[in-house]
Amino acid sequence: MKQYDMIVVGAGVIGSAAARELSRYQGSLAVLEKNSDVCEGTSKANSAIIHAGFDAEPGTWKAKMNVQGNQMLDQLSEELDIPFRRCGALVVCLNEEDMPKLEELYQRGLKNGVEGLSLLSREEAVKREPNLTDQVCGALLAETSGIVCPFEMTLGLAESAAINGAKFYFETPVTSLEKIEEGWLIHTPKEDFTAKTVVNAAGVHSDELHNMVSEKKLKLAVRKGEYCLLDKAAGSHVRHTVFQLPGKYGKGVLVSPTVHGNLLLGPTAVDLEDRENVQTTAGGLAEVLEKSALGVKNIPTRQVITSFTGLRAHELGDDFVLEEAAEGFFDAAGIESPGLSSAPAIGKYLAEKIAEKLGLEKKTDFNPIRKGTPRLREMSREKRKEMISRNPSYGNIICRCEEISEGEILDAIHGVLGAKTLDGVKRRTRAGMGRCQSGFCSPRVMDLLSKELSLDLREIRKNQKGSEIVLERTRGGEKA
Numbered sequence: 001m002k003q004y005d006m007i008v009v010g011a012g013v014i015g016s017a018a019a020r021e022l023s024r025y026q027g028s029l030a031v032l033e034k035n036s037d038v039c040e041g042t043s044k045a046n047s048a049i050i051h052a053g054f055d056a057e058p059g060t061w062k063a064k065m066n067v068q069g070n071q072m073l074d075q076l077s078e079e080l081d082i083p084f085r086r087c088g089a090l091v092v093c094l095n096e097e098d099m100p101k102l103e104e105l106y107q108r109g110l111k112n113g114v115e116g117l118s119l120l121s122r123e124e125a126v127k128r129e130p131n132l133t134d135q136v137c138g139a140l141l142a143e144t145s146g147i148v149c150p151f152e153m154t155l156g157l158a159e160s161a162a163i164n165g166a167k168f169y170f171e172t173p174v175t176s177l178e179k180i181e182e183g184w185l186i187h188t189p190k191e192d193f194t195a196k197t198v199v200n201a202a203g204v205h206s207d208e209l210h211n212m213v214s215e216k217k218l219k220l221a222v223r224k225g226e227y228c229l230l231d232k233a234a235g236s237h238v239r240h241t242v243f244q245l246p247g248k249y250g251k252g253v254l255v256s257p258t259v260h261g262n263l264l265l266g267p268t269a270v271d272l273e274d275r276e277n278v279q280t281t282a283g284g285l286a287e288v289l290e291k292s293a294l295g296v297k298n299i300p301t302r303q304v305i306t307s308f309t310g311l312r313a314h315e316l317g318d319d320f321v322l323e324e325a326a327e328g329f330f331d332a333a334g335i336e337s338p339g340l341s342s343a344p345a346i347g348k349y350l351a352e353k354i355a356e357k358l359g360l361e362k363k364t365d366f367n368p369i370r371k372g373t374p375r376l377r378e379m380s381r382e383k384r385k386e387m388i389s390r391n392p393s394y395g396n397i398i399c400r401c402e403e404i405s406e407g408e409i410l411d412a413i414h415g416v417l418g419a420k421t422l423d424g425v426k427r428r429t430r431a432g433m434g435r436c437q438s439g440f441c442s443p444r445v446m447d448l449l450s451k452e453l454s455l456d457l458r459e460i461r462k463n464q465k466g467s468e469i470v471l472e473r474t475r476g477g478e479k480a
Contacts, residue, residue, distance in 0.1 A: 225267025401434020
């Protein structure tokens with residue numbers, strides 16, 4: 001049995017943010033994650049938007065955490081070496097009768113303390129975004145809205161926590177919790193843990209953990225959203241994130257550039273019973289293409305290179321659940337949009353509450369700096385030459401679409417929380433995220449994983465157990 005002062009359940013962006021902030025304090029800390037890597041749940045499939053904070057009802061956790069989290073992103077991106085850009089957002093109105101709703105959204109943003117808001121006429125909006133449709137009659141501009149890579153943000157937070165002493169346990173799902181005198185006894189299939197405090201950051205399963213410890217039951221609706229991602233050739237079609245006026249299920253289908261130069265469309269919003277259903281559907285993707293065209297014209301849909309589905313946990317009261325649900329058990333439940341934007345602030349809030357409860361002092365040697373893997377495609381020609389002269393593996397390109405070298409992949413495998421799967425390499429380096437969607441590079445990445453981790457090729461997985469790619473050898477030899 002392993003004993004810790006603090007345990008975080010879940011290594012998505014919320015759990016990783018909480019772990020990083022908790023690692024600022026003196027005390028033992030662990031993160032338990034049911035999947036094989038960080039960022040395998042809700043955090044891996046979302047709109048990648050850092051929202052300004054105009055949408056949430058004033059006074060809610062969503063409003064408070066969104067605005068605070070947005071303000072933290074500039075410093076955080078510098079410290080964690082993650083890509084982040086304040087591209088701004090436009091909320092477009094498609095009907096003159098709805099213009100008062102745009103004014104309401106503007107006033108709500110002001111109440112929430114959002115800076116850089118302004119209302120634009122159609123002419124002003126089209127000047128900023130020439131590809132807006134003829135139906136657009138006005139827009140709300142939010143200058144502080146931005147875009148980020150959710151994979152790199154989550155990984156950066158997690159690696160920072162690990163650098164500062166947090167221990168990560170993967171493929172370690174929590175099956176039950178018991179209240180004990182010292183805090184909590186946490187059961188997993190591998191081993192048991194004890195902790196004085198627990199953070200529940202279990203995403204779409206956070207209500208299940210909550211209901212193990214609290215008489216006040218929590219029920220989450222799991223909402224599915226489908227997306228289309230377009231090639232970098234379409235990445236400049238819009239310069240801002242373009243939303244349509246929010247409806248019953250949130251902000252609707254957006255059109256947005258990504259920090260890596262692609263164009264993103266989505267999501268849909270469908271409530272599900274199955275909390276693991278991440279399949280795309282023909283109807284859902286058709287809806288994405290149809291609705292995205294309402295606000296932005298001439299979208300080059302032939303440039304779609306992949307589609308994906310994300311799941312988000314919707315709390316029926318339409319707010320985040322941030323509370324001490326039982327003695328020493330802290331909820332971060334029902335974290336849907338703007339959860340990615342709010343994550344830094346949520347992590348800070350929870351860490352301060354726990355530190356106060358346990359009487360923890362801040363470390364004097366906390367290291368806020370984390371360096372990501374080198375990005376050769378972003379370097380000058382001279383810098384690339386210097387890297388390759390020091391290590392020739394950086395001159396061997398594995399992923400042609402994204403220009404990812406062998407050296408970058410080796411860095412990802414041997415990093416602080418090293419990649420062990422194809423998806424792990426992909427999220428750390430972007431190998432396999434280009435136009436051919438890993439059609440060329442995946443066998444070479446598999447070879448590197450096999451060699452560096454001393455694994456048989458039949459043990460190399462896409463992500464979780466059961467996703468092995470090579471099943472049998474087709475001819476000759478002992479090894480696959």
